[in-house]
Amino acid sequence: MFDNELEQVRIAKKDELKSLGVNPYPQFLKRGMSIAQFREKFAFIKDLAEGEKKADEIVTLSGRLKLKRVAGKSTFANIEDDSGNIQVYYSLGSIGEEEYAKFKKNLEVGDIAQITGYAFITQTGEFSIHASKIVLASKALSPLPEKFHGLSDTEIRYRKRYLDMIMNGDVRDDFIKRAKIISGIRKFFEERGFLEVETPMMHPIAGGANARPFITHHNTLDVDFYLKIAPELYLKRLIVGGMNAIFEMNRCFRNEGMDLTHNPEFTSIEFYWAWHDYFEVMDLTEELFSFLIDSLNLPKILPYGELEIDFSKKFRRIKYLDALHEIGGIPNEIINDKSRILDKLKADGFEANSKLDLGHLQAELFDNYVESKLINPTFIIDFPISISPLSRRSDENPEIAERFELFIAGKELANAFNELNDPLDQYERFKAQIDAKNAGDDEAHEMDEDYCQALGYAMPPTAGWGLGVDRLVMLLLNKQSIRDVILFPAMRPKKD
Template structure:
């Protein structure tokens, strides 16, 4: 039984008593005439008026009772809806003796009510509704956590996000901000001539990024399918087909570990722009940040934990190799010597595999000594080609890709590059990636259909992906991705019997 403690049973009994009285504790025909915020804004003038009440005004609000104080023949309560909290006052004289007695016995903190009444100012100066009619809308079976301690169990907050939102108003504000950010990003790209599209979530071949996929099975076709790692290869097929500016905001799935910046399913925007280069993407990204900060009313300098981030444009730009030397303090003379780099990493306590290429070793050095030091927005450019399997080779140096990543607060926020549109070069790179599958389960598969698509000719194109979750973290000063995803992935909870068995086993061990 889910509702088996005494407090839940008491509330279930009250719900049954209400039914026997002819009152539905879960009614459906409820009219909400205004929000709490609208009520408070509409009648705020009473605080400055000689008349401290508006008897001829009437409005119906709804909300969850967050506080209830009974005083014999009257009561004060705080009710909360999506817009905020409103104080209401009701009495036996207004509700009638019988219904007032019922309310006192049957309605509790956590219940959802509808209140109709007029505004007045209390002796303490608080704008309040004087209730003439009070209805129970929904009877809550489970009591809310005790007010003064709130919901502090982090694990419980993520598992029961609904309860987290009830008890912690700031949580709702974070997700309201997230919604605004996504809406503004969509508007920005539409205003810049991009077409929003949708591409498959289940792929016959995992591709678009180096990552381990989730695998499922399609019964009707009798084949395995992979939840998409990235939409990249499908979006670029659309560029081949004739669209010149496309974007998609949607989920990606990667079968990887979970930490403060990684969740197995996450939200990204990816966009592709024909007849543009990666330098154009960096400029467009700066414009996007300028637009977001303006529309959200944010200052260009924002706190993030113990640091302050300066989002003033233009953002800093630095080449990958320069970053290793200037920011990571990696000796420049070792960067062309695989054995010297491997020895340097091992001296620093970082184990690396024998098969890693020069570019991959650069990547290990960058992850270890550079990334976390990039606090203000920084475009890192000129990536090694062998860690950029889908990016175009630089005309100036074939070992370098026309690629950048944007780092903020020590985290990768965006990844973009001039796209590889040479089908023969792409085929050879896919072959090289496929050859690494035995030693690297995140290496890409061969995608022959995508190579065929390139064979029909893809115009020069630049593409970029931006992590929505990490962006929201930055703009809301949140330090774990779980705080910006409504329902983050969690480890399975142990059943009560398993927990009890573990306790018994620990007790037996202690007694030995």
């Protein structure tokens, strides 16, 4: 480690600084003014008369050295903090001969320094800080890449996010915006009377969603646990216990493939709302998007890649089976016929398991012919019951679940439904999921008898909702890969 030639040179310079009485890693330093504050406070000097373009007040700035150009007895540099960057000027005369010699040789790009001095305008018209004192705050042993910004090898950016953020201020800004989005979501629900709760990250049964779990082992109990794939069943237990409006924002884990919209570890939010229904949840979902777009000062017509997403209108609502015909172009005589669905999929080059029931085959039609066409915000409502094991059956049609999913830009962002609160029906649905697993559905839901028992104590009429926060951030920030909105995305181990 730190054994390449450039790093060895920097280590030698660090040692030389120590021999000169400079601690390359001091502790008790204070940041001082931010660069943005410095620019704002002393902006007036730009309007002063020639020969007077400087401020009297001495201030301290802190930042990473991003550029250094030595011109004999003077040096021009640039430092950057999380608010911006500023040119630094120092000379033999301004910081003293001994200090100048020390830092002329040993202060390098990548080092973090504190600059004390005053604001002034250079002869070339550059707003700068004229240094009277320099303190090394942290010596960088690894040199920054010269052409890192815009590097085509994005894998390096994801593996070394810290380096990505050092070299690309836009990346830092994106994650600041992500934090604001998450904060805004919390504010939105709290202002509407929802209580944030926490449920276990390790589950004895992989439940709450159709997904393959990660498995871990607890040594003391000598039992396997599953990392949370969804908090749903625990949250609904809390509704049984008397909490009427709750939400949880937390990490979930699914042992599945990775692509532009999937990471094995991701952030989701789920809420459950007693005495409300899925139509009211649709209304609340629209309110949330409006709230976030307004709070981030985003346009109502939002760019996303080559698309434009229209948030200025009410979200479209269309029934699942109607969408197969009206959006997917599937003839009505095919939609409810298993053999014809299989023939259609095969003819168009899609694979489908002939053991799947009608609802799952209709889902194959939806995934292949409808989903990618849902560009503007669209609620797909009333799903087949067999692919909705936790949803309430429709009173009008028991083969339909009172459920919706929200699609934007051809991607699912949210899933919601009127919650099934009949314990016997729930038990039979779990049994049907076991049959589906035996038929080859690796993501089918496990049996959870304790949850059925909880429902036996009666859960009030409730609607629930889950949303992928990472996909939401992708949408709002116009990012095409989930890795661009996760600080440290999962990566294949690097080969030596």
